[in-house]
Amino acid sequence: MKVLGICGSPRKGANTEFALNFTLNELKAMGFETETVLLSEKEVKFCNHCGKCLEGKECPIKDDAKGIFERMLLADAIIVASPVYYVSVSAQLKALFDRSIMVRGKLKGKVGGAIAVGQVRNGGQEMVCEQIHQWMLTHEMKIVPMRFGGMLVGSMKDFEAVKRDEAGLNSCKNLAKKVAEALRSK
Numbered sequence: 001m002k003v004l005g006i007c008g009s010p011r012k013g014a015n016t017e018f019a020l021n022f023t024l025n026e027l028k029a030m031g032f033e034t035e036t037v038l039l040s041e042k043e044v045k046f047c048n049h050c051g052k053c054l055e056g057k058e059c060p061i062k063d064d065a066k067g068i069f070e071r072m073l074l075a076d077a078i079i080v081a082s083p084v085y086y087v088s089v090s091a092q093l094k095a096l097f098d099r100s101i102m103v104r105g106k107l108k109g110k111v112g113g114a115i116a117v118g119q120v121r122n123g124g125q126e127m128v129c130e131q132i133h134q135w136m137l138t139h140e141m142k143i144v145p146m147r148f149g150g151m152l153v154g155s156m157k158d159f160e161a162v163k164r165d166e167a168g169l170n171s172c173k174n175l176a177k178k179v180a181e182a183l184r185s186k
């Protein structure tokens, strides 16, 4: 079974990417196949509500969004990780969420998990996990319970701060365990 991780941080090699890879490595150790999409390496433009997808036509915006959704369709579980930006997901991730109207009805039943990384403890990680969960629920995905979201403390200046957040890394281990349980009971 395949788990796809989407990293919503625009900073390559920073805290959110580490937290996601840490979680995926836990799942790999449990025998799951994993794959990662880094939005720091992709171009995803904003949805402009042109309405073409609602008419069953292909999205006319030419960028990396379609390729990312193709990978989502092949995954059994999707873990979405975002930095906390003003108590919200990153704009890069929100752009991807809005464009996901093109896979409406096609993510149903996939297992979903969320990870959020902020500058401080209680800096909005719960809100960000909740936003990611709401997006997943809108797609009728099967989310793992909120208290098993990965919630970590990173840093604006230190790309490696998250590596020292033992409680945060433990929350990622719990998330991986819960995603594995949900996949095995599918």
Ligand SMILES: Cc1cc2nc3c(=O)[nH]c(=O)nc-3n(C[C@H](O)[C@H](O)[C@H](O)COP(=O)(O)O)c2cc1C
Residues within 6 Å of the ligand: 009, 010, 011, 014, 015, 016, 017, 083, 084, 085, 086, 087, 088, 117, 118, 119, 120, 121, 122, 123, 124, 153, 154, 155, 156, 157, 159
């Ligand atoms: C525009 C912006 C807004 C931010 N807002 C918050 C916030 O509301 N709460 C918080 O805890 N950290 C906030 N941060 C800090 C980031 O969440 C933190 O630096 C995190 O480590 C970023 O993830 P990254 O290291 O993967 O890039 C903000 C950072 C930026 C750039």
